[in-house]
Amino acid sequence: MIVARDLAALRQARARLPRTLALVPTMGALHAGHLALVAAARVAAGHVAASIFVNPLQFTAAADLARYPRTEEEDLAALEAAGCDLAWVPDAEAMYAPDRAATVDVAGPAEGFEGAARPGHFRGVATVCTKLFLQCRADVAVFGEKDWQQLQVIRRVVRDLDIPIAILPVPTVREEDGLALSSRNRFLTREERALAPMLAREGFAAAEALAAGGPAETTLAPARARLAEAGFGVEYLALVEAGTMRPLGRRGDAPARLVAAARLGSVRLLDNWAIPGQ
């Protein structure tokens, strides 16, 4: 596996990979969810690249950025073992010119939910992903459904800016008890970790109930109340149109998604669920 740390090295490495390239963008602290993306990338293209970059532009809280886990040595070993051909590991200086002036702004699916909770977050995500796509000249980019709104934002960027890349989504990888894998789960205390899978249980049950087509609030209000009672700080638990993130009062014929964010201690848990039968 080639490890590139600046653009010149990346371009040199890319020139040595003649087949199609699938890119897996990550912020490191890799877990089995990331490795499922790498496995999907291997099926989708002739070569696989993964990027590790903790993107300061997408963090709204300096404290969150400062404590974001960094495990580069283990990450590189895991990527190599998973069959990656190229690791793109720029530092902030390699990624952003000090006088950078261009960013990628997204309306529509970037509004509301994470966009409202973290102002500027999706500008940071869209900007860095656009740069990663162009830097790597990737043919395919692989994203987890775990970050559902992010996936819709990226799809819209690629469509609206005519970036020649295919976006490949991968289903959320979960712990046995249902908790969606996340690099931030390590910050849960033992008690919080024991409580955390309740979010997924409530989400799956609510998604099942919403499939019947009744008013969403009839299902979601009691679910929010149960989560709050158990100790979650529920930010949202909402039914949305799957591609646009527009809130829905009930499921219709177009694909819908149940999305959630809830705080547990110092950790914000994000999760989402398909509506069965769609």
Ligand code: AMP
């Ligand atoms: P991150 O390193 O958290 O920025 O995530 C990098 C990529 O991995 C994103 O496309 C995420 O959606 C994806 N990802 C994170 N957690 C999971 C998971 N539990 N299952 C599937 N994909 C995931």
